[in-house]
Amino acid sequence: MSLQEILQNHFVWGLLLGLLIAGFILKNAIGTKMQLKRELRRVEGEMRDMQSHLNTQMKITAQGNDALTKEVEGLKTQNENLRVNLAALQNKPDKNELRQFRMQEMAISTMREQAPGFAGAWEKAMRQAESEMESAESGFSKLVRKVVPSLGYTSARPTASETQVIDNESDA
Template identity: 45%
Template sequence: MELTGFELGVFGAGLGAGLVVAIIVWIGKLAVRSSLQKEIEGLKSHLHTQMSINAKGYEELQKEVETLKHQNENLRITVATLSNKPGRAELKTLHIWDKAIRTLILNSPAFAPAWEMAIAEAKKETEEADTGVKALVRRVFSVLPQDQLQQ
């Protein structure tokens, strides 16, 4: 079957119109693809920036955690050292006894007067020992060796 010139012209015009439409659609799609590529690059750049900010924040948090751990260890050592200083155990015992005495004074009405008399006698003996003859005797005898005091 042979095509006539008219048929070839109609075929060529249809083919040309189809190619023109295809080229226009193809150019449109290239423009859309190009804009989408730019948007993807922008999103990648934004994601990279966001990740670097998060990484810096995470590093700062890690450094802060390490600093706080170090400070915590130093404070723990300081507390342990201070609680082992001479006199701390005695002070703790003194506070415990003071609380126990206050509880006894509140709960036992007969305990308070006896306790106050015992405190007054102890204060008087301590004052006499710190000043006067008892202090002198104690100083003199503390210089002598213990075996001479027993003879």
């Protein structure tokens, strides 16, 4: 059989045509496979880049959150300290208020001694207490008051018999 006889056979033509079509299909499959491999590599690279970007972003966010958390804790501590200090300062009597209180206490003790005429005696006792305060705030009395605060503003206290007389006068 010669080549010419083989080429004239319909089977051979069908076989060659089928092989030609199979070759085109194989070529397209190989090209598509290569294109898909390139696309897969590109997508994997993008995914790695996105993942590294996401990790970086998460680290930055975590650091920011940590810094904010520390700042909030510091501000809470500072706020609590300021609240405690403010409460302490609000409860602390002013120097002038303490002075006025001591003057009035001294005047009241003087009034116990001089009870009959209250208004005049009260004014006299207040003036006397004020002069005693002024004298107590200067010189040796001031030093004694700083060392022992209750001694700096002492005045004469009524005796038991004087107290009984005052009580009897107020009952009458």
